[in-house]
Amino acid sequence: MEAMTEEKILSFFQGCIPNDFSSRTQTQADRILRLFAKVREELLQELQKIEGAEFKLDTWKRAEGGGGVMSAISEGEVLSKANVDISIVTGKVPKAAVKHLHQAAKITTSLDESHFNLRVVVMKLNDGAEVGWYGGVMDINPSYLVPEDATHFHKTLKDMCDKHDASYYPRFKKWCDEYFVIPHRGEHRGLGGIFFDNLMSQEEGNFSFLESCTKTIIPAYLPILKAHMCDTYSDQEMAWKQLRNGRYTEFNLMHDKGMKFGLQLSGFRKETLFASLPLTAMWGYKLDPEPGSREDELVQVLRCPREWA
Template sequence: MARLLRGMCALGARELGLGAEPRCCRSFSSGGWEPPGSPGSLGRAESRRRRAGLAWAAGAAAVLAGLGLAQRAEMARRQSQPREEAEAGGEDELARRCERFMAAPVSGLGALRSRRGEMRSRMELLIMETQGQVCRALAELDRGASFTVDRWERKEGGGGISCVLQNGEIFEKAGVNVSVVFGHLSEEAAQQMRSRGKMLKAKDGKLPFCAMGVSSVIHPKNPYVPTIHFNYRYFEIEEADGSKQWWFGGGTDLTPTYLNEEDAVHFHKTLKEACDQHNPELYPKFKKWCDDYFYIKHRGERRGVGGIFFDDLDSPSKEEVFQFVQSCAKAILPCYIPIVKKHCHDTFTPEEKLWQQIRRGRYVEFNLVYDRGTKFGLATPGSRIESILMSLPLTARWEYMHSPPANSREAKILEVLRQPKDWVH
């Protein structure tokens, strides 16, 4: 089966024709599932700061999605098509836009057409587009590699598309996952949301919901190329009176093995610019939230040098938050790709690779012990485990009492992980 899968990877590559694809430029991207830890929002959502659980449930939506059967995706042929034109245009433009995705949209073209103006359709297009753009950009950089594309369905409604590149020249393991799920909230999930402050009035005991997101973790081989993680997600619940509660969540963060201050500044600066287009208060708030969330408590370390993180974002308006999320998604490639290009051919020693492996161990610790999306997914019967755990690195290491020498480069990054810095002012 492992061999079979590898075969399928090669097939995926051929179908995608990724090597021949023109460079994926800084078109936008967006993404998936990850829970909150401390809050923040665009404005009046400030008052909902403490709805962590509900935000978490939202974050876990894409994980929830991981139910059902994995199927081989039929890859659509792609054509060059500027996004703006596609968004503004008619049915042909929509179809052309979909052709650039890694697989047909989860909801199907017909459903997306019939509710074109609705946020759930616009967000689904955004996350599908992000997945396609990120996958193409990575495959273009890593010419020896290709993505496995798995389409899976959720019995209760919806499904997802998992794209994974493994053991490439540049990327050790890169996963970009989309999920779009809908149905009725389980009593447990509804209780959980209520217990955390969400007022939910069920109709005949039922709460229809729709949750979607794109999430990704990219682990490169070279210890001088950092790991990136991003996710952007949207949650909608219909109440008894037909009104809808909705919110967005997401973030992008960087995990280097060695500190390169220039890279950290570039990364944060790009995110800050994306945030500042909407409100200058957002970046500092979401930067701090990110530092707080990606905290490996038992180590007293952050997972990486941070980035932005937010959840439960439901103000000032659905349109404004969507525009903000879209800007964040657009920033993913310009945040990261220049750093990959800069370092992917850096030489490194076995000792440097070893330090990377130890840091990967910490990555595993965070994801399995603290990440609420992962924990929720693992605890949900019938979840698609492989989509949840594709965030784990290919390899990791735990050495008893490992502690780098004072003033070493290994000690230098630990300092920053223990005491987060402000990278841009």
Template sequence: MSEFREQVVDFVRDLQSRIVSALEAHEPQMKFKKVSWERPGGGGGDTRVISGGQVFEKGGVNVSVVHGQLPPKMQEKFKSKTTDFFATGVSLVIHPRSPQVPTVHANFRYFEQAERAWFGGGADLTPYVPAPELFRHFHSCFQKACASYALDAYTRFKKECDEYFFLPHRGETRGIGGVFFDYLEGDREKTFEFVKKSGEAFIEAYIPVVEKTKGLKYSERQKKYQLIRRGRYVEFNLIYDRGTLFGLETKGNTESILMSLPPEVHFDFQADLETNEEERQLMGWLKKPVEWADAQT
């Protein structure tokens, strides 16, 4: 393994540990379980999972370090004459029990294929209750991380996030967004520094949200609403998500790939998601994304 690959692997493993520690601080009676796995075609990883927690109903923080041969379908996608590849990254999804606490997703990854190498990643928030102040905080953390990379980085990556996590068949986004970037090539060291800052920004962005919302009371309707909205999460991950599709195409660890799915979901026929002002406000934001970092909403 090259020196640069080792640096990236060390980064994703360290970030995994720090994120798990930060989350465990809010689950004093439960710890994340470590499950290691191997990929038949080369490499492997380990998944830290939690299930049935008081705050986190289900969650996983996965690290993968894989290499080998791209399947023909993926080789065609990358328009490459060679099949060798190397990929490493950390990915996570946390599904809190309370609808007051937003679901969160993040991943930071590095990929080499033939003569090309690039970084990708991002983080996004999926709330079930309107909380504009917390949404501004989440976005502002990533806006700050992006500032050191390029003046327009946050604007571009925020827009890409809104577009990527859009469900065309529903006409709405999965959540209130964050940042999303892919195929970042060019200055490798500069880009790596940006990815590291983004990983740090995730902890700064999400943990305070958990602290402020985990003790709030919620109604039966808010819980029902959460379960229906989780259905949208499932729809996106199984139909559109690149990471899910890539993992399955390259014969990754199925359990780790599907760890993103929530433990309980409602798929109600013609579910009404705008039964009160709170729901109408949130749905309005999902249908027309807001510039949260600069918003006065």
């Protein structure tokens, strides 16, 4: 696999945006790609310092056209469509942790328990009009409740949102809580964050908000990682983590819209989708936590989300 650089990412995606879009939309897509490539590179630079090894860029393209950026032709009012998307499931625990643990695993805030997805969708209609919007999600999914971590994560997101619109955080936090629900369990997937969609790309202020989201990923997440990367764990805690991984898997496979879209899309590389799942998970019979235990403390919050900021 190639070493990852911003220019290689941009070069790979050249030509993935349908050429029937206007020069304005082409320029906008390039700006989005540069923004996403930059945040990806900055985050991986930070993780490489912890990992002690270089991350590589793995590229793929669909035979039907597109790759990380997808293009499609559909019937009805939509003549063509372009989707530019970055999804970061900060994954697999750093080797630095192995110096302190027998297995690469975390309890309070594992690297594969933080999820960021930012996207822009642009469509060209039959009448020639071009419409587009931004969407995204930033959430955290720990195995044990650490209130100060949840407060830090949500407060960082709230401070960022408040700089743009005071209504954003409460609205997007509620949206996130409502989306990440596992109905058959009566639980939420994690401690939430923000979820937004349909922010019109024609409005420059919305691009500014998207840009702020990319700049917030590292300060929201990295301090939590560094605080817990050397935590030890018991066999009981490891077993509980595997059960929580099972819940995460259930949501992603049964309810996540992005996962369903990718599985139904012809030619989409399925390994990319399944990379978002935990490496290991466990299910069992009547494994509800003991009332009043640390495990039960998390479950109570998952059943009734709190306000953290």
